[in-house]
Amino acid sequence: MSRLVRAIPIIVLAYVVYIVFSGSVSTYDLVLGFVVALLSGYLTSNLLVSDVRKALNIRRFIWLIIYGIYYLTIAEFKAHSDVIRRILHPRMPINPGIVRTPYNVVNDYSIVAIANSITNTPGTVVVHLDEGKKIYYVHWIYVKAPDPKTTYDNIVKDFERYVKKIFE
Amino acid sequence: MKKDMIVAVCLAIVIVIMSYIATLGGGLGPLFNGVRPLTIIYLNTTLNIHNPNFTAMSPEAVTAIVWDYRGLDTLFETAVFYLAIIGSVAIYRGIDEKLRISEGFGLSKIVKVVTKLLIPMNIAIATSIALHGHLTPGGGFQAGAAMAVIPMLLIIAFSRYFLLDIRLSRGLALALRSVGLLGIALTVFIPVVIGLVNGLNAYIMQNQAKVNAPVSLPAFVGSSLISGSLIMYNVSEFLAVTFGFTLLFILLSIEEGLVKEQMRGEGVEH
Structure with a gap:
């Protein structure tokens, strides 16, 4: 039973994907889609969900939406404008390099969410992850300084603030 | 130049x-x-409720042709495909895939978590393709190929030992593949059995009624079109292809060293 309860967020996800992909809300799809969602949720719940209360927490979900809006507007705009400026600048001021960036989260989803947020914004790419030392290796288009504080403040801090509220 | x-x-x-x-x-x-x-001819017969003796009751002409008009052809195509898989199983017979010669670290946590998240969505999409095989382009084989992406991704992102950890072994894949094939085989004979019970003329692989064989498999459940035998073939084929490919991927990912070692061991014994 607990496995099915833990599967609830996955069932919702799989059901939405099934209905959207099928592009139909006929009885046939609503019924079979639910069966399929139930099955895929049951099969994958042990892999994906360890704490179902976190996954169903409405406050975390609201933070996820806020983060989504922040990320897609402010964070992306800042990163894009910075890279566009460097491309269009006559002297092309780049100083590329790979830097170590510490992070302070423990949850798998948090680590991945921050890493993918970094990679998806132009100018920074996570190339390696050291879980033992809690360090991302990030390729940075303009290395201001390689010390942990500078890299953390410039690359990880903004994302981590939100991701902590969502996944930690 | x-x-x-x-x-x-x-x-x-x-x-x-x-x-x-x-x-x-x-x-x-x-x-x-x-x-x-x-x-x-196809436009007039694939889905025509006014001409019940000459229709496959499926708006998806390709599926109608593949599993109804030329169903036997597809049946033997399927047999050829599974004979190829049987060949691979025969080559690897006696090799114990459960032995571990290394730890199997896989790729980084980032790849692993994203791959894991893809699984339920992949299941939903692949199953949707299978369940709409008689309605929209796609069908059992395509759905199975889409589903078989999951073990492939897991082997690459996690290592093949991960499949053992989630108990997706060679034996389970073989069993589920056989269930799929059994589904196809049973669907082939359903109309004949119905015909025998009711004393009517019927053909193997028959879907809808013919002039001299008035046995029809249900084309509708409620108001939903299921196209008689087509949905059963698609779902069975989906299961068979998914686990046929899974079986192949498991076999192909067994380390060469492990295979050679076990084969040498066999040689010494005899």
């Missing part, structure tokens, strides 16, 4: 001429001069 240019220009000219002949020049025959007679 100059030669390359000449070759490239010649190729471009050939392509332009070919496409001209194929389209504007009428090289494909009457394709562009209206609907061909064969097409009219």
Whole structure:
């Protein structure tokens, strides 16, 4: 039973994907889609969900939406404008390099969410992850300084603030 | 350099001429001069509730043709595909895939978590393709190929030992593949059994009623179209292809060293 309860967020996800992909809300799809969602949720719940209360927490979900809006507007705009400026600048001021960036989260989803947020914004790419030392290796288009504080403040801090509220 | 240019220009000219002949020049025959007679036959018979003795009851003409009009052909195609898989199983017979010669670290946590998140969505999409095989393009084989992406991704992102950890072994894959094949085999004989019970004439692989064989599998459940045997074939084929491919991926990912070691061990014993 607990496995099915833990599967609830996955069932919702799989059901939405099934209905959207099928592009139909006929009885046939609503019924079979639910069966399929139930099955895929049951099969994958042990892999994906360890704490179902976190996954169903409405406050975390609201933070996820806020983060989504922040990320897609402010964070992306800042990163894009910075890279566009460097491309269009006559002297092309780049100083590329790979830097170590510490992070302070423990949850798998948090680590991945921050890493993918970094990679998806132009100018920074996570190339390696050291879980033992809690360090991302990030390729940075303009290395201001390689010390942990500078890299953390410039690359990880903004994302981590939100991701902590969502996944930690 | 100059030669390359000449070759490239010649190729471009050939392509332009070919496409001209194929389209504007009428090289494909009457394709562009209206609907061909064969097409009219299919359009009139794939889904036609007013002509119950001559229809496959499926709006998806390809599935109707593949599993109804020429169902036996598909049946033996399926048999050929599974014989190939049986061949691989035979080659690897006696090899214990559960032995571990290394730890199997896989890729980084980032890849692993994203891969894991894809699984439920992949299941939903692949199953949707299978369940709509009689309605929209796609079908059992395509759905199975989409589903088999999951074990492939897991082997690459996690290592093949991960499949053992989630108890997706060679034996389970073989069993579920056989369930799928059994589904196809049973569906082949359902109309004959119905015919025998009711004392009616019926053919193997029959879907809808024919003039001299009035046995029909249900085309509708409630108001939902399920196209009689087509949905059963698609779902069975989906299961068989998914786990057929899974079985192949498991076999192909067994370490060469492990296989050689076990084969040598066998040689010494005999």
